[in-house]
Amino acid sequence: MVKRNPHVAKLHGNYLFPEIQRHSKAFVKANPQASLIHLGIGDTTEPLPSFITNRLVHAAKQLGTEEGYTGYGPEEGHYSLRKAIAETVYHNKFQPEEIFISDGTNSDIGRLQILFGTDLRLGVQDPSYPVYIDTGIIMGQSHGFDSSSQKYKNISYMSCNPSNHFFPTLSEVNPPDLFYFCSPNNPTGAVATFSQLRELVQFAKKHRIIIVFDTAYASYIQDPTLPRSIYDIEEAKEVAIELGSFSKMAGFTGVRLGWSVVPFALQFDDGHSIHRDWNRVHSTFFNGASNIAQAGGLAILEKEGQQEIQKLIRYYMDNGALIQKTFEDLGYEVYGGKNAPYVWVRFPKKKSWETFLFLLEKAHVVTTPGSGFGPSGEEFIRISSFGKRKNIEEAAHRLHHLLSH
């Protein structure tokens, strides 16, 4: 007789984005004339550039030919792509064998939780991408939800807010065993500096923490003095796994492609290689990313591909600047945006779900309530820079009109 998995039962509430979609759909049903603008989920909207598209098309065509057909690839990914990532993204700091290709960061987070299992203390930035916690809950890392604090038990929430410049006050936190850290952060758009990352790596070394560094938005960093990888800090190889994604970098949200870096040097407390167990878990729970998507990934990393995606990134950053300016002109506290595709706006003394509903009902603009990312997100909303320019302009116009009265 199959019992319900008690860990799944611990999940409090629904997953954030379907919940937002439910609200939006209900609103459209009740107001069929309303034309919603979606700045909630961070979904790319611009067509893929031609060099990259042509490579996807070529890869698909090849599958119909005797010479070009391929079946199963290695679970770890095509060697050529692992090598290209090692070279282009990491300037050969890693062997190709330390890079694992995946169908995206979401799945990698899930598989990492399987790798590390139940018996650990999870740490997250508060606010942060809900999948870190949700997958941890399902794996049994928490003992349940505490309504008074709005936090799950046995998880270290490290508050990131304007007063600490969105970098956790590490001297005050309960050190976790496994720490998911995202920079540029989703949702706040904050980017950790070199000195902050040095502090983070030292903290991890001191408390023997494994950092999982999520770089899904790294290509949006415009300021050349900011680090794009945890491995820009020398000693990080001993304490950090890094996750990378082609989704936001190149509009591959629907194509599905990402990677993880698991350095050979990483060890569990008993000295066993983390790389070795990751290889086993990755290969057992996954059978490789789509061969067509992998061919597209290779194109993105080539010179022409890199040039093309800069234009995409510029487009979304200009969207973000427009959103920022709108709120700044209205006198709001505005964060993020400059080196990240998210703008983080404070609506003081208002619950963020209230603000979400207010903007939905009065401006027909869908945003994401900050508290959906953790209790420190309360009073904030996240606005995505992804979207068509004309929609961003219209949203800016509506928001200005609504909030200036």
Place this chain on the structure above:
Amino acid sequence: MVKRNPHVAKLHGNYLFPEIQRHSKAFVKANPQASLIHLGIGDTTEPLPSFITNRLVHAAKQLGTEEGYTGYGPEEGHYSLRKAIAETVYHNKFQPEEIFISDGTNSDIGRLQILFGTDLRLGVQDPSYPVYIDTGIIMGQSHGFDSSSQKYKNISYMSCNPSNHFFPTLSEVNPPDLFYFCSPNNPTGAVATFSQLRELVQFAKKHRIIIVFDTAYASYIQDPTLPRSIYDIEEAKEVAIELGSFSKMAGFTGVRLGWSVVPFALQFDDGHSIHRDWNRVHSTFFNGASNIAQAGGLAILEKEGQQEIQKLIRYYMDNGALIQKTFEDLGYEVYGGKNAPYVWVRFPKKKSWETFLFLLEKAHVVTTPGSGFGPSGEEFIRISSFGKRKNIEEAAHRLHHLLSH
């Protein structure tokens, strides 16, 4: 300080297929002149037919256009594909919402283990696809490996062998909570009959077992009197999840696409909906299959696609017939093949790894040792029907030459 996950540490030995690859590579290194023929892993080799290829190409091209670009799809899959599977494969026995699109059966098995969690008794056919057990071990469903029986503890191995016609003697087994059942079976090629599946469903109802029915090879069933789905048995909706795959059906092993059917009617012991928890786990650990692959899946289910894949299936089945005949002519006990892309051959009184090495070294033919699929696979080897005809003919020739002396 991060401890090694003790469940991962329980895994005995490496994953079967990389282990086979290791042996093959070592042999080639020592014998660089040898021309190996790979009939080990069940990997498709024929190019995709044109109707299906064109649809993949079209989907990739569309991503480069304003009108055709798509980002994130629903985690559960495109509605059109869910609907097409409900109609074409299940003749509308299910709502599209009961079908979940995935990147393949391997990943679905992993996520199902996450759904059901740790506290259950796993059951498998013995022999069976190693991923059922390996993912269960990693999720903590076993207490360790027992060397004397060559079985993991707390797992019901249900022997499938010539004496029970490869269908477990259900009256003699320790009923599990969750039972992975594969038909046509990998590796034996045995297909359960209507009366056997009726018995299986009654057994599940009686003991309140959830069956996970793996149909990865269902399209290879030639005999129209054999069931292709567990849902050909009326009451199965109350006890069974079904997994389907485009991999072997249509040469999508590298493209990555599959599905699960989780009927609304399925319940945990406390009455909670399994469908509801699956939706949550699937959406939390996965972000949807590639949009290009999903467009290909739709093409496969259309009339032209269905006609094209029949030719592919015929090709591999003719390979299988050649392998079968080779061993039958030599007087071996041969199973499978007729309704499955695997031929299962007994080498009496020989360890299957010994036979594997013998065939590798003497005929330069890579097979799969039966014991890699479970202790009841001992004395057998699995030979895959996937491969180029000229290689199959050459392998048949070499095997005949080797074994007739």
